[in-house]
Amino acid sequence: MDKVVIGVDIGGTNLRAASIDRNGKIVSRKSRSSDAKKGIEYVMENLISLLTEMIADENISGIGIGIPGIIDVDKGILTQAPNISEVKDYPIKEKLIHELGSAIDVVTENDANCAALGEWWLGAGKDVNSLIILTLGTGLGGGIILNGKLWRGVNGMAGEIGHMTIDPDGPKCNCGNFGCLESFASAEAIRRMVKEGLRNKNLNTILRNEIRHVTIHDIPEIVGKAARIGDKFSYEIWESFGKALGMAIANLTNLLNVEMIIIGGGLSNSWDLFIASALIEARKRGLRAPMEYVEIKKSELGDDAGLLGAGYLALMGASNNR
Amino acid sequence: MDKVVIGVDIGGTNLRAASIDRNGKIVSRKSRSSDAKKGIEYVMENLISLLTEMIADENISGIGIGIPGIIDVDKGILTQAPNISEVKDYPIKEKLIHELGSAIDVVTENDANCAALGEWWLGAGKDVNSLIILTLGTGLGGGIILNGKLWRGVNGMAGEIGHMTIDPDGPKCNCGNFGCLESFASAEAIRRMVKEGLRNKNLNTILRNEIRHVTIHDIPEIVGKAARIGDKFSYEIWESFGKALGMAIANLTNLLNVEMIIIGGGLSNSWDLFIASALIEARKRGLRAPMEYVEIKKSELGDDAGLLGAGYLALMGASNNR
Numbered sequence: 163m164d165k166v167v168i169g170v171d172i173g174g175t176n177l178r179a180a181s182i183d184r185n186g187k188i189v190s191r192k193s194r195s196s197d198a199k200k201g202i203e204y205v206m207e208n209l210i211s212l213l214t215e216m217i218a219d220e221n222i223s224g225i226g227i228g229i230p231g232i233i234d235v236d237k238g239i240l241t242q243a244p245n246i247s248e249v250k251d252y253p254i255k256e257k258l259i260h261e262l263g264s265a266i267d268v269v270t271e272n273d274a275n276c277a278a279l280g281e282w283w284l285g286a287g288k289d290v291n292s293l294i295i296l297t298l299g300t301g302l303g304g305g306i307i308l309n310g311k312l313w314r315g316v317n318g319m320a321g322e323i324g325h326m327t328i329d330p331d332g333p334k335c336n337c338g339n340f341g342c343l344e345s346f347a348s349a350e351a352i353r354r355m356v357k358e359g360l361r362n363k364n365l366n367t368i369l370r371n372e373i374r375h376v377t378i379h380d381i382p383e384i385v386g387k388a389a390r391i392g393d394k395f396s397y398e399i400w401e402s403f404g405k406a407l408g409m410a411i412a413n414l415t416n417l418l419n420v421e422m423i424i425i426g427g428g429l430s431n432s433w434d435l436f437i438a439s440a441l442i443e444a445r446k447r448g449l450r451a452p453m454e455y456v457e458i459k460k461s462e463l464g465d466d467a468g469l470l471g472a473g474y475l476a477l478m479g480a481s482n483n484r
Numbered sequence: 485m486d487k488v489v490i491g492v493d494i495g496g497t498n499l500r501a502a503s504i505d506r507n508g509k510i511v512s513r514k515s516r517s518s519d520a521k522k523g524i525e526y527v528m529e530n531l532i533s534l535l536t537e538m539i540a541d542e543n544i545s546g547i548g549i550g551i552p553g554i555i556d557v558d559k560g561i562l563t564q565a566p567n568i569s570e571v572k573d574y575p576i577k578e579k580l581i582h583e584l585g586s587a588i589d590v591v592t593e594n595d596a597n598c599a600a601l602g603e604w605w606l607g608a609g610k611d612v613n614s615l616i617i618l619t620l621g622t623g624l625g626g627g628i629i630l631n632g633k634l635w636r637g638v639n640g641m642a643g644e645i646g647h648m649t650i651d652p653d654g655p656k657c658n659c660g661n662f663g664c665l666e667s668f669a670s671a672e673a674i675r676r677m678v679k680e681g682l683r684n685k686n687l688n689t690i691l692r693n694e695i696r697h698v699t700i701h702d703i704p705e706i707v708g709k710a711a712r713i714g715d716k717f718s719y720e721i722w723e724s725f726g727k728a729l730g731m732a733i734a735n736l737t738n739l740l741n742v743e744m745i746i747i748g749g750g751l752s753n754s755w756d757l758f759i760a761s762a763l764i765e766a767r768k769r770g771l772r773a774p775m776e777y778v779e780i781k782k783s784e785l786g787d788d789a790g791l792l793g794a795g796y797l798a799l800m801g802a803s804n805n806r
Contacts, residue, residue, distance in 0.1 A: 242773075306740075308630065316613075316741055316777055317773065317774065317777055319771070325738045325770075327731055327769050330651055330731060337771060339734075339768065339769045339770075412661075413735070416645075417628075417642065417643070417648065418642050419636070419638055419639055419640070420638065446660075448661075449641070449644055449659060451641055452644070455639050
């Protein structure tokens with residue numbers, strides 16, 4: 163029988179899992195809410211119940227889990243996870259082996275790293291050997307593939323593209339630094355720009371009525387819709403979002419001369435609103451030669467990039483992609 | 485007999501060469517002026533005469549050449565070299581094989597990449613697997629070693645750290661972009677800061693008398709001496725030089741989570757003047773965890789890093805470090 167693994171994407175809202183064959187075909191899917199705000203123990207309880215069901219259904223040889231946080235991959239410990247409550251050095255792998263048995267290999271990895279692997283294996287980057295993905299969501303994550311392997315750095319912390327300083331005098335970021343890319347190109351950044359703009363009582367924008375009582379997750383879509391029907395303020399927000407992204411694209415290309423930069427994450431749905439200003443800025447700031455060789459592409463796998471990449475790690479075994 | 489190679493460092497002023505054994509020991513040295521301003525044909529003539537002498541003296545199996553420019557390594561073509569006149573797609577390797585015979589392997593590589601390899605092989609980075617070098621000279625070059633190999637990128641252009649935007653509204657750089665690291669942390673940058681400062685007639689600085697009729701190569705040393713005897717303006721120049729460097733160190737560490745960042749090149753002699761402000765800025769802007777793991781060190785090989793790295797490439801053969 164063909165080898166089948168489970169790829170999991172742990173999100174702030176939902177746990178999404180798929181059983182995946184060795185060709186990357188999704189055989190089945192399951193999901194449930196993650197309860198991330200209630201704390202890591204709730205997330206684990208939901209995860210174990212989800213995995214137990216899937217293991218009962220199929221002959222599973224390995225599980226790969228993408229997690230939004232900093233992970234000690236060798237030990238399978240979740241060191242930090244800003245979007246899951248009460249996480250500090252949580253031993254995910256040990257816990258799962260304890261609950262599911264040691265017959266199934268478990269691999270854990272940062273979610274943006276998984277997205278990079280997924281796109282490289284099956285998506286926008288399947289024909290290249292080196293790529294960088296920027297995942298645009300509440301924050302901004304990153305993953306780097308060099309020579310067909312994930313570049314994890316000495317402690318598995320590489321790829322923190324969101325915390326590249328792009329304006330030394332820019333707004334304060336959650337990380338403590340000022341002017342990080344994430345504070346210009348993420349849902350958090352859009353919320354900030356809307357809030358700052360609306361302080362000007364004379365600003366004419368339909369957002370003034372639309373934006374009340376909504377959560378951060380809804381803001382980018384609202385600002386996107388407004389931009390698409392001609393709200394100038396909303397359009398300019400996406401333009402400055404794109405400009406920041408373009409600056410990062412230029413820096414990354416100058417530095418690593420990769421073949422491709424992929425824009426993924428939920429906010430990549432607004433590609434049409436930010437890509438023009440991103441490309442203009444990138445070509446203005448990047449060196450001619452490496453910029454000529456780099457392709458800038460939208461994620462092809464969308465929401466599935468992370469769980470497919472996690473599945474890839476499970477298929478390869480932990481050691482093979484380090 | 486032991487394998488001996490020649491490592492060459494082509495500089496704007498001098499050609500420096502050494503014969504090197506397999507342990508990295510320098511057996512002999514020769515140098516002469518490069519005549520880079522007269523054009524690439526003069527450089528090549530000097531280089532060939534230098535190499536011919538060295539080959540006559542010893543049993544040489546390979547030659548590695550570090551060049552300040554963008555190189556097509558596979559073909560041995562120097563694509564661009566801002567500090568050597570009249571260079572456009574110059575076939576260095578072909579020319580050398582034509583003149584010296586095909587019995588000796590010739591490898592060409594960017595000079596900052598050679599410096600990275602040299603420090604990794606024998607210098608500050610000899611105990612680590614991943615490092616980045618920043619070479620501070622007229623401009624600012626960079627080289628990246630990951631997993632004990634040079635990361636050259638898809639076209640051999642990786643490592644252009646000098647053209648990372650660190651202030652989007654900063655001064656115009658030679659590359660056409662604004663606010664590149666190189667325009668804050670290089671001899672060119674120091675010249676600019678001195679010039680801008682001296683426009684203020686009320687500024688009290690000993691540089692006003694010292695700085696006339698000197699070339700760009702002398703400026704950093706003069707500003708260094710002035711800073712060390714208490715000239716406040718000169719001290720502040722090095723502080724802002726360090727601050728820019730610190731911002732780049734934070735960005736690089738967040739992005740690549742390497743074990744070490746090495747500061748090399750001629751201006752690293754002013755280490756004492758810029759390192760404090762560099763480290764303060766780096767720790768302010770970098771993420772806590774990767775910053776804890778990265779070591780910031782001064783080059784140990786100094787001027788010899790490049791020719792030793794070029795020698796390493798010759799010892800390994802062209803294909804082994806790609």
